[in-house]
Amino acid sequence: MLNFLDLFIFFFLISSISIVVPNLSAASQESFGPFITTSLSTPPSSSSPWTLFGGIAGGYSRIYSSSYSESPQGAQYLLNLDLSFQAQNWIIDAGIGWMNSSVSGKTSVSQEARIQTLAGLLELNPRYRINNRWQLGPVVNLAFGTDTTYAPTQGVSKNSILIGIKGIYEIPSDTYPIRFWTQLSTNVFSRQQQAYVAWLGIQIGIPIKFGEPKSKEASSSPKITASNRLSIILDPQRVFFGTSSANMDPYMQSILEDLGKYLDENEASANTEILGYADQRGSFNYNLKLSQKRAEAVKNRFIKGGLNAAKLELKALSYLHPLDSRNNPSAWAKNRRVEIVFNSIKNPGALIEKLKPLSGEIKIKSESTSD
Numbered sequence: 001m002l003n004f005l006d007l008f009i010f011f012f013l014i015s016s017i018s019i020v021v022p023n024l025s026a027a028s029q030e031s032f033g034p035f036i037t038t039s040l041s042t043p044p045s046s047s048s049p050w051t052l053f054g055g056i057a058g059g060y061s062r063i064y065s066s067s068y069s070e071s072p073q074g075a076q077y078l079l080n081l082d083l084s085f086q087a088q089n090w091i092i093d094a095g096i097g098w099m100n101s102s103v104s105g106k107t108s109v110s111q112e113a114r115i116q117t118l119a120g121l122l123e124l125n126p127r128y129r130i131n132n133r134w135q136l137g138p139v140v141n142l143a144f145g146t147d148t149t150y151a152p153t154q155g156v157s158k159n160s161i162l163i164g165i166k167g168i169y170e171i172p173s174d175t176y177p178i179r180f181w182t183q184l185s186t187n188v189f190s191r192q193q194q195a196y197v198a199w200l201g202i203q204i205g206i207p208i209k210f211g212e213p214k215s216k217e218a219s220s221s222p223k224i225t226a227s228n229r230l231s232i233i234l235d236p237q238r239v240f241f242g243t244s245s246a247n248m249d250p251y252m253q254s255i256l257e258d259l260g261k262y263l264d265e266n267e268a269s270a271n272t273e274i275l276g277y278a279d280q281r282g283s284f285n286y287n288l289k290l291s292q293k294r295a296e297a298v299k300n301r302f303i304k305g306g307l308n309a310a311k312l313e314l315k316a317l318s319y320l321h322p323l324d325s326r327n328n329p330s331a332w333a334k335n336r337r338v339e340i341v342f343n344s345i346k347n348p349g350a351l352i353e354k355l356k357p358l359s360g361e362i363k364i365k366s367e368s369t370s371d
Helices: 004-024 250-266 284-305 329-335 348-359
Strands: 050-064 068-087 090-107 112-129 134-144 160-171 178-188 194-207 228-233 271-276 312-316 338-345 366-368
Touching: 050 090, 050 178, 068 112, 068 194, 090 134, 112 160, 134 178, 160 194, 228 348, 250 284, 250 348, 271 284, 284 312, 284 338, 338 348
Parallel strands: 271 312
Antiparallel strands: 050 068, 050 194, 068 090, 090 112, 112 134, 134 160, 160 178, 178 194, 228 338, 228 366, 271 338
């Protein structure tokens, strides 16, 4: 008959397979997420590769040994603190925690056996980022203190090493990222008995920032002339593209059509460039096609609104010219974008008002070719 730990292991393996298999092909592709701040100038990045995570976990352990007629098993909990570092698609955690485990079973002579394990727990866990949220990798724990071997004997100082696999689902954030994790591990270098330990936990993080980059703020009241060149980065939280998709929300489509109508009626002499981008992940050609589709989606809305297609110039730039060259979710979100450049605008002030529904709070950047 399956017990709690057996079921836990079964569902852990099934969930790991369900995570890995569907995402192997998508892991090299772009994963789109609505995490971005909007600006007509290049925004400074506030994200950090270092994050301090703290949390709590509950779990279950089971001990196998010839000394027991009924394998001891029971619940446990863990308080832990991890320092996490992101580099490319890899994340490395180093942490410390406090574990309390209580199991019970029967010895070979049918006597009750209760084992209380109290130990400090050091952790090293490198993981690969499968996509924007899922991470998977090996984990090594060093249990230190007294009674760390899941054995009845107490008061003997002896370290114990546990090795296993850890999976994490993370909700990225520049302020308080949250992650849910699961782990299955076993003790090694122990000839007397084998302990299998399963965990489920939650952690909340605080990014560690070593100084904020200075932003190059544009003038709040630029000199506006008929030769102004205005650019806008569409806000993915409003003009939202799904994962590897160029589809937009119908409401935002209507706003783009309205903008196309305005440009046709009021800025007929203007020349408009539509630039499509993707983030750094995946092949250049794949992202080139994806950025082309996104730019075309915006172009088609302008044309449907009445703007002359001859006034539109389309460019697909794949992952070239990133706003943020780092490899983390915050940087990827900034780089997944469509930019629109308006040349020779007659009435920049009125156009800026029309752009607000597409870009949120606008920081104006204007380039003048003549006074």
